[in-house]
Amino acid sequence: MKDKPQLTVEGCRARQRRLRKRMGALGVERAVMVTREHVQWLTGFRPHWLMSAAAVLDLEGDCTLIAPNSEPEFHAADQVATFPMQWQATLRMEAMQAIAEAMGQAVDRGDAVVGAEFSSFGPHAAAAVGEARVDLDPVLWELRRVKESDEVAMIRKAIACSDAMYRRAREIIRPGISELEVFAQLHAAAVEEAGEALSHQLGNDYQCNSPGGPARDGVVANDGELYILDLGPAYRGYFADNCRAFAVNGQPTEAQLRAWEVIVSVFDIVKEMVRPGVSCRALYDRCKALLDEADPTGSFWHHLGHGIGLYPHEAPHLNPNWDDVFQEGEIFTV
Known part of the structure; x- marks a missing residue:
């Protein structure tokens, strides 16, 4: 049997606390997540790729998971509402509408200031909890770093x-x-x-x-x-x-080995420079200068690296099109 790690209740609670802190600073009283990445990040539950879920986090209340079909064995929500993702084993295409109906029954619509992922939050969810006033996409992406x-x-x-x-x-x-x-x-x-x-x-x-x-x-x-x-x-x-x-x-070949040696030397610069507070663009510029010196044609046009996590390319961006700064706790690839 292989070791199979999974997200923990403690880790999810820590992420919920971090999001609530940002919600308080932004004046958001309720956060609604409908993308599978953020539902998983917040509650630990990742739905099957053909199914959907949602999560609602109240600033002064509960974390509510809206799950397909039945309550999952593992989650870090305070309460769970379910919706029928399948009828007699047939997947329903109107999943978001079904999620919104379950959400509306599980949480009080009230007049809370709602924050949501503007990239994914639609009219069905808005009918259940109210219109979203604050875009949480950039907040969540930053927290995921x-x-x-x-x-x-x-x-x-x-x-x-x-x-x-x-x-x-x-x-x-x-x-x-x-x-x-x-x-x-x-x-x-x-x-x-x-x-x-x-x-x-x-x-x-x-x-x-x-x-x-x-x-x-x-x-x-x-x-x-x-x-x-x-x-x-x-x-x-x-x-x-x-x-x-x-x-x-x-x-x-000898030429290939020389190219390999130049590329490997980039890692010495990375180990020397990377600290919390250091500019990712400054690291990119220094490494590009080394590579361009080895190949004056300027063949290095690519990014130097990026963060990884719930998406293949996350912050920090080692790329001159961004001006990120390294933070403690990030994982990135070069």
């Missing part, structure tokens, strides 16, 4: 799946292997490590002799090529993100 210990455990498990995939990659990548075979075997390795089904695409890049993309039918790895893998398995909603490059024949 700092991970509680239970979230760290989830991400470690996702990274363990990624490690298993790379161990398998080292065993199988040889001239003649197809991209689809590599993908299939790496998927199997991740599932074996997770100890449960993983349905996500498991990362972005599975192409050989290419900057990236999904595995292609009929394409095989050839002698002399590089196989660049960018793997990002998600364990129960939490993502890993690790990239590696393999010489298909196991014999990297």
Whole structure:
């Protein structure tokens, strides 16, 4: 049996406290979440990918979970209301309307100042709890930057799946292997490590002799090529993100080794610079200068890294299009 971490009641309560603190500062008396990421982040319950849920957090009251079909075995809500997501095993497409009906019965509509995810909050939810006056999307994204210990455990498990995939990659990548075979075997390795089904695409890049993309039918790895893998398995909603490059024949050239040495030297800068309060843009600029010195053509156009969590790309953004500052408790990839 594989170790299967999950979010904890203590971690969820800590996140609820942090959100309530921000709600108080914004004058929000009730927060309504309808995206699966924020329902999970707040209550610990993540619905099946074909189902929906919602959560309501009152500033001076309860945390209410609106769950599909029945009360889940694990959650960190004070009360649970359910709605029929299925009728005689058939999934209902009008899930949000059903959620709103259950929400309206579970919480008093009143005249509370409502905050919600403006990107997802619609008229059905508004009819149940009132119009949202404050957009909580940026607040929640900012709060998600700092991970509680239970979230760290989830991400470690996702990274363990990624490690298993790379161990398998080292065993199988040889001239003649197809991209689809590599993908299939790496998927199997991740599932074996997770100890449960993983349905996500498991990362972005599975192409050989290419900057990236999904595995292609009929394409095989050839002698002399590089196989660049960018793997990002998600364990129960939490993502890993690790990239590696393999010489298909196991014999990297001198030029490839020199490029590898330059890239690896970036990590020395990261370890030297990254502290709470340091500018992510300053880190990006310094690392780009090093890479551009090695390749005067300026081929490094990409971001340097980003945070990970309930979304593959979260803050902090190591990217000149943002001006984030590192915070204690963040997890990021370079």
